[in-house]
Amino acid sequence: MTDEKVLVLCSGGVDSTTLLAQAVARHGAENVFALSVAYGQKHVRELRSAEAVCAYYGVPLRTLDLGAVFADSACSLLAHADADVPHESYADQQAKNGEGPVSTYVPFRNGLFLASAASVALSLGCSVLCYGAHADDAAGAAYPDCSLAFVRAMDAAVREGTAGELRIEAPFVQMNKTAIVRAGLDLGVPYELTWSCYEGGDEPCGACATCLDRQAAFAACGAEDPLLAEGNTD
Numbered sequence: 408m409t410d411e412k413v414l415v416l417c418s419g420g421v422d423s424t425t426l427l428a429q430a431v432a433r434h435g436a437e438n439v440f441a442l443s444v445a446y447g448q449k450h451v452r453e454l455r456s457a458e459a460v461c462a463y464y465g466v467p468l469r470t471l472d473l474g475a476v477f478a479d480s481a482c483s484l485l486a487h488a489d490a491d492v493p494h495e496s497y498a499d500q501q502a503k504n505g506e507g508p509v510s511t512y513v514p515f516r517n518g519l520f521l522a523s524a525a526s527v528a529l530s531l532g533c534s535v536l537c538y539g540a541h542a543d544d545a546a547g548a549a550y551p552d553c554s555l556a557f558v559r560a561m562d563a564a565v566r567e568g569t570a571g572e573l574r575i576e577a578p579f580v581q582m583n584k585t586a587i588v589r590a591g592l593d594l595g596v597p598y599e600l601t602w603s604c605y606e607g608g609d610e611p612c613g614a615c616a617t618c619l620d621r622q623a624a625f626a627a628c629g630a631e632d633p634l635l636a637e638g639n640t641d
Contacts, residue, residue: 409434413535413576414528416520417441417468419456421621422539422579424601425591427464429578430537432594436465440531442524446516447474449486449607456602463597471523483510484605492605494614497549506547511605511616517552518561521575525565528573536565541579541587543620555580584624592630599633611635 415430417423430439443457454470461468483490490510493500500509521538528536540553551557562575579587591598603621604611611618611634625632 410438411535412438412440412531412533413537414440414442414524414531414533415466415537416524416539417443417457417461418539419443419453419458419460419601420539420603420617421584421591421598421601421624422541422587423457424460424598425587425594425596426537426539426579427460427466428591428594428596431464431466439464439466440528440533441466441468442527443468443470444520444523445470445472445474446513447477447485447487448513449484449492450602450605451486451607452604452609453602456600459600460597463600469527471527473519473523476519477513477516480514482513484513486607492615494612495616496619497543497546497616500616501547501549507549508551509549509616512550515552517550517557521561521565525569525573529569534573536573536575538575538577539579540577541582541584543583545580553580584620585627588624588630589628592628599636601634603634 411434413430413434415427417427441461443454445454458468477485481488483492493510497509524536544550544553558577558580565573565575603617605615605617606612
């Protein structure tokens with residue numbers, strides 16, 4: 408266990424919650440902070456999950472509101488947008504529309520998150536900023552701000568802009584969601600507290616791309632998704 412202080416970007420989803428669990432195991436809860444971001448998303452339910460997850464691990468959570476930045480975006484993930492969230496996998500979306508960002512890609516969202524989080528991390532005395540991007544989201548440039556090249560570029564910028572005081576760690580960037588869930592199951596991650604669905608309801612829609620990815624990952628691990636068990640949808 409190290410005594411470095413770390414800040415984890417925490418959405419309340421599977422990936423960031425697994426990352427938070429790993430950070431606590433490695434550094435101790437007393438050295439871990441979490442940051443969640445409200446950005447005008449339809450699925451504000453994820454913010455409640457971030458609170459629940461951080462309470463479970465005894466990690467202080469801070470929240471930023473960056474919604475104004477995306478006020479002019481037509482991204483289907485945003486509450487003010489007219490477009491519907493597609494009910495099909497990313498692969499199916501790209502098969503129809505070609506490779507490149509999908510309709511739920513929020514313009515440079517993760518770049519903004521990491522830049523903002525870097526400032527928060529420095530203010531808290533952290534030397535590590537943890538980011539839960541993974542390979543499935545980067546495939547076909549569906550979310551280009553989840554790619555290995557992006558992470559390396561942002562890490563270089565953060566190191567340069569902080570005189571080496573802060574670095575980005577993204578341990579899942581070359582892993583798929585199945586591998587992340589498997590690692591989380593080994594750690595006993597409370598996945599019943601997490602949220603993945605992009606729709607704005609109180610229960611998972613089961614049909615949007617992130618719901619489909621989540622279902623496939625748990626199935627590949629031979630495990631039941633506890634969020635889908637009766638009585639665990641809130």
